[in-house]
Amino acid sequence: MVYRIETEREADGRWIAEVPELPGVMAYGSSEEEAIATAEALALRVLADRIEEQKEPASTLTVAVPSKS
Numbered sequence: 001m002v003y004r005i006e007t008e009r010e011a012d013g014r015w016i017a018e019v020p021e022l023p024g025v026m027a028y029g030s031s032e033e034e035a036i037a038t039a040e041a042l043a044l045r046v047l048a049d050r051i052e053e054q055k056e057p058a059s060t061l062t063v064a065v066p067s068k069s
Contacts, residue, residue, distance in 0.1 A: 001021075003019050003021050003047075004021070005036055005039055005040065006018055007032050009032075013030075014028050015028065015029050015031060015034070016028050017029070017032070017036045017038070017039035019039060024046070025039060025042050026042075027039040027042055
């Protein structure tokens with residue numbers, strides 16, 4: 001399964017990154033790259049917990065990082 005990371009710049013200048021397919025996986029950063037890295041790490045922790053609890057198949061996981069436009 002591919003998990004998308006979506007980013008958006010907040011009005012205060014911070015970046016937020018989230019993985020819509022994984023509720024609660026949302027992270028802020030001072031840069032887009034920092035927000036993505038933090039969200040990706042959180043997503044991997046959530047997926048590891050799900051696999052450990054046998055709520056997620058232990059198949060190959062892919063995280064899609066947005067391309068720079």
